[in-house]
Amino acid sequence: VTVVRSFEPDDAGACAAIVVATPLWQPTGRSAEQWAALLTGAARDDVVLVLDDGAPIGFAWVDLRGGFGRSAYLRMIAVAPTRRSTGLGMMLLEAFERLAIAQGPDAFLLVSDGNRDAQRFYERHGYTVVGRIADYPTAGAVELLLRKRLTVRL
Ligand SMILES: CC(C)(COP(=O)(O)OP(=O)(O)OC[C@H]1O[C@@H](n2cnc3c(N)ncnc32)[C@H](O)[C@@H]1OP(=O)(O)O)[C@@H](O)C(=O)NCCC(=O)NCCS
Numbered sequence: 001v002t003v004v005r006s007f008e009p010d011d012a013g014a015c016a017a018i019v020v021a022t023p024l025w026q027p028t029g030r031s032a033e034q035w036a037a038l039l040t041g042a043a044r045d046d047v048v049l050v051l052d053d054g055a056p057i058g059f060a061w062v063d064l065r066g067g068f069g070r071s072a073y074l075r076m077i078a079v080a081p082t083r084r085s086t087g088l089g090m091m092l093l094e095a096f097e098r099l100a101i102a103q104g105p106d107a108f109l110l111v112s113d114g115n116r117d118a119q120r121f122y123e124r125h126g127y128t129v130v131g132r133i134a135d136y137p138t139a140g141a142v143e144l145l146l147r148k149r150l151t152v153r154l
Contacts, residue, residue: 002088004095007048007059012036014056015048018078024115027138046075049095057083060092062099067108072100074109093125101150113142122146 007015016035019025030038042048042061051058058079066073074096079089100107109127111118131145 002051002053002057002091004049004051004091007039007043007050009040009043011048011050011056011059012040015039015050015059015078018056018058018080019076021081022078024112042075047099049092049099051079051088051092058088058092060096062096064099064103067106070104071106071108072096072103074107077109089121090125093121097148097150105150107148107150109146110143111146113144119144 013032013036016032016039019035019039020030020032039048039059039061046066047062047064049060049062050056051060059076060074060078061076063073063075065071066075074093077089077092077096079092097107107127109122110133111122113132125148127146127148129144130147133143133145135141136143
């Protein structure tokens with residue numbers, strides 16, 4: 001069985017391995033050890049959800065008030081490279097939305113302008129582009145701001 005549960009300190013290494021295996025995050029230059037420390041801190045300050053099928057195969061970092069201090073913000077979401085496109089990311093996204101709806105009717109996230117695959121994933125789940133942030137987080141980069149109105153209780 002595959003479940004979504006809270007992050008535990010022992011998950012840090014497996015989650016960090018997923019991040020360093022994902023080209024999207026390689027420009028950060030962070031090592032697996034640095035990611036493990038970052039995610040451990042995130043689980044303390046925010047909410048980190050882990051997708052577990054016996055071992056961690058994905059995670060989502062949720063800042064409950066990261067959307068303008070008011071709405072939930074999905075800071076990071078990742079599924080292990082060999083496990084993508086089988087509906088597992090959807091389980092994490094739905095778990096994020098269950099947390100988000102407790103904060104209010106909106107969910108927010110950022111996606112890189114070039115990350116068309118992830119954009120398709122979010123669009124299919126009801127997110128729409130509501131903004132474009134140029135030169136963020138670094139010069140020359142562009143992030144799209146996506147919003148979903150969570151009108152239906154999940
Ligand atoms: C985005 C992601 C979490 C979705 O998880 P998933 O288990 O693959 O998702 P699902 O099976 O529920 O949905 C599949 C969709 O995810 C997206 N997807 C698949 N592989 C992807 C990849 N390498 N990068 C980005 N998105 C991807 C596609 O839209 C795919 O739809 P398709 O089958 O029509 O191509 C996962 O693909 C991933 O970890 N991608 C790399 C990291 C990333 O881009 N995160 C989002 C940053 S904002």
